Amino acid sequence: xxxxxxxxxxxxxxxPDVTGWKMEYACGVPCDSFFLECLWSPGEAGALREAxxxxxxxxxxxxxxxxxxxxxxxxxxxxxxxxxxxxxxGALLLDNEALGCxxxxxxxxxxxxxxxxxxxxAVGETAELPAVPGFSVAAGSSEWQVLYAFxxxxxxxxxxxxxxxRLLVAPWQDHKRIRLGEDAAVTSFTWRERRYGVLSEILVxxxxxxxxxxxxxxxxxxxxxxxxRVLTMPGKSSYQAMRYSGEYQxxxxxxxxxxxxxxxxxxxxAWPGDLVELEQKVCRGVWRVAESxxxxxxxxxxxxxxLAAL
Numbered sequence: 001x002x003x004x005x006x007x008x009x010x011x012x013x014x015x016p017d018v019t020g021w022k023m024e025y026a027c028g029v030p031c032d033s034f035f036l037e038c039l040w041s042p043g044e045a046g047a048l049r050e051a052x053x054x055x056x057x058x059x060x061x062x063x064x065x066x067x068x069x070x071x072x073x074x075x076x077x078x079x080x081x082x083x084x085x086x087x088x089x090g091a092l093l094l095d096n097e098a099l100g101c102x103x104x105x106x107x108x109x110x111x112x113x114x115x116x117x118x119x120x121x122a123v124g125e126t127a128e129l130p131a132v133p134g135f136s137v138a139a140g141s142s143e144w145q146v147l148y149a150f151x152x153x154x155x156x157x158x159x160x161x162x163x164x165x166r167l168l169v170a171p172w173q174d175h176k177r178i179r180l181g182e183d184a185a186v187t188s189f190t191w192r193e194r195r196y197g198v199l200s201e202i203l204v205x206x207x208x209x210x211x212x213x214x215x216x217x218x219x220x221x222x223x224x225x226x227x228x229r230v231l232t233m234p235g236k237s238s239y240q241a242m243r244y245s246g247e248y249q250x251x252x253x254x255x256x257x258x259x260x261x262x263x264x265x266x267x268x269x270a271w272p273g274d275l276v277e278l279e280q281k282v283c284r285g286v287w288r289v290a291e292s293x294x295x296x297x298x299x300x301x302x303x304x305x306x307l308a309a310l
Contacts, residue, residue: 001058001296003036005051005068005084013047015084016040022295023056023064026272030144032088032161034064040073040080048073054086063268063294065165067091089165092119093144100139107131108169111150115143116167124166129155153248160272172273172288180262181279187302188263191283199253200225202246205232215246217254260287260307267294269303276307286310 003015020037034054048071056064069086098115108129116123132154137146151159151169159169180186200221204213217225231245260283270276274289287307294303 001036001056003038003084004055004057005048006053006055007047007050008052009050011047011050013051016082018296019081020296021056022293022297025292026160026290030088030090030148030160031094032064032066032090033086034066035085036083038082038084040075040082042075042080048082048084051084054084058268061268062163064163065089088161089121089167090144090161092121093147094142096143098137098141098143098146100141101137103132103135103137105131105133106135106150108150108155111147115146119143122164122166124162124164124168125170126168127155127157127170129157129169153245163271174275177275177277177286178270179277179279180264182281185265186262186280187265188261189280189282190261192259192261194256194259195225197227197253198225198257199227199229199250201228202249203228203230204246205230207232213246215250217250220254220257255290255308258309259290261305262307263302263304265300265302267296267301267303269294270305276305278307 001018001021003018003021005013005015007013015036015038017039018036019039022035024033026032034056036054036056051068051071054064054066054068055062066088067086068084069091071082071084073080073082075081093116096119103110108126108131112123129151132150135150135154147159151157155169157169157171159167162168198220199217201214201216204215205211229249231249233245260278270289270292272289272292276287276289278284278287288310289305290308291306292303293305295301
């Protein structure tokens with residue numbers, strides 16, 4: 001593992017020998033996170049105070065780009081250590097509050113211009129998203145909340161960041177599939193199904209006209225799910241906006257319904273969005289990686305995956 005810090009004035013600092021690390025992807029959405037521990041000799045830590053960005057490479061491949069949140073240095077009977085930790089580039093959108101405003105018609109270009117690019121965030125692959133009439137930014141919202149609401153609520157796509165630190169707003173690419181048969185080197189495995197919190201239906205009510213749209217999670221309802229919510233929309237909401245609201249809430253509630261958690265030896269075995277074909281005794285089928293954690297500790301390198309049902 002090779003870690004590099006970038007200072008606010010453009011200087012770059014190569015971190016010394018890494019003795020332990022952990023990198024989490026798509027955990028605690030939207031921010032990925034990192035932690036690095038390195039060997040240290042007293043007197044070498046002064047420049048770390050100026051560090052604002054972090055990159056990591058493994059075998060020549062970029063595996064993390066992010067923001068430095070904290071560093072520490074010290075020693076004990078085992079020698080001197082430096083630790084550096086932080087989050088992905090999404091931290092910049094989380095940490096900055098948006099200026100409340102109303103758009104007559106908001107395009108995706110408007111959202112990028114006003115709420116993403118001012119923080120120096122590069123934009124990678126993006127899909128076409130519909131313009132949204134009457135889009136409002138509530139006072140007190142973070143820049144991330146503005147971006148997320150526009151992309152997820154109206155466009156049906158969840159914004160995310162890649163390992164180069166670029167914002168992506170596009171469907172997952174299903175070209176990579178990992179097969180884990182019964183003989184795969186899986187060191188831990190957990191199947192989890194949580195019905196609590198999953199919604200079976202939502203009634204979306206227009207406050208002015210009293211019109212009601214019913215949106216049903218057919219799969220969960222067929223399996224005996226009975227958990228309804230009533231969502232009241234602002235006056236004169238369009239039919240499309242009401243449908244968006246109901247379907248969005250159902251999808252959010254269903255995200256944690258079924259989960260598989262497993263650990264594999266070796267680092268960076270899979271990334272969020274990859275497909276995993278399971279052929280285990282208790283679980284079969286194709287799942288998508290929702291979260292991935294890679295690290296190095298006393299047991300060696302590992303990859304812990306959280307898989308979500310398709």
